[in-house]
Amino acid sequence: MSGDAAFEEINEAKVNMDHIYNQDDPRRYFGELEKLGYAIPGVAKPIFQQLISHLQRIRNDTVRVLDLGCSYGINAALLKHNVSLGELFEHWGQKKLEGATSEEIIANDRHFFADLGEPEDIEVIGLDLAKNAIAYAEDVGLLDEGIALNLETNLLSSMAEEELASVDLVASTGCVGYVTEKSFERLLPAITQGQSPWMGNFVLRMFPFDTIEETLNDWGYVTEKLEDQTFFQRRFASTLEQDQMLEQLSDQGIDPTGLEAEGDLLAEFYLSRPIKDAAEMPIASLFHACT
């Protein structure tokens, strides 16, 4: 089965969140996901930070990150600023913001992030099909560049191809599953024009990564999974969602005992790097305990 057919079936079993992805500001996204204990961008932060510091050392320059499925610029906010996901939930959940217009939220958020002090020396390009979320993240200054595009169905523009030529790290949380090998096939010619970037994808356990891995192999990449580690994404939205997802796992021969069976949606971390980089620096040497 192709990646998109397999992913479509799994997505049908997963609760639909499309209504919160393309708002004019992040309040509803955070409001809904807080109820489910949404955590993956916060859990991913220390892993991405370690990859960024390795890349800073190796490439001796400002690291450029492409956040795939960047939504409202959440990974950019966490990686550029000294702020936790919990603090972002608190910020966007404030009672006093309830009646504010999105324009007021954007103005307020510019100050909020500016007041957090000098951002980290990284640049973040965000790609997401949600135009409004991208516009918010650009307006607030979380994204240095936003690409509003569905790469499953469309090609990159030549401007976007140029923009992506110098990316050092492709990062994603909660996005693989919505995107398949098709998006990677369309990204790869652009992002490998110069030094090929590393790619770190947090992927829910029910979404097989093998078709994306095969696509990356064709471009000289090696993919490794952080073994024996799972990363909490969120709680199941309902027992129906849990039952359906357990069925998906069981169909794939994945044992949920003590994991999804306890009510949590869990991700794994896949690191894909050019063969030479992977040989020089084994995955185990890249990370110190941070989960």
Ligand SMILES: C[S@@+](CC[C@H](N)C(=O)[O-])C[C@H]1O[C@@H](n2cnc3c(N)ncnc32)[C@H](O)[C@@H]1O
């Ligand atoms: C679960 S959210 C994750 C957002 C963010 N990375 C995070 O961890 O909070 C999934 C995101 O993928 C985006 N998405 C869905 N299909 C996509 C596609 N074909 N191309 C790009 N982004 C897509 C959605 O708009 C949404 O912002």
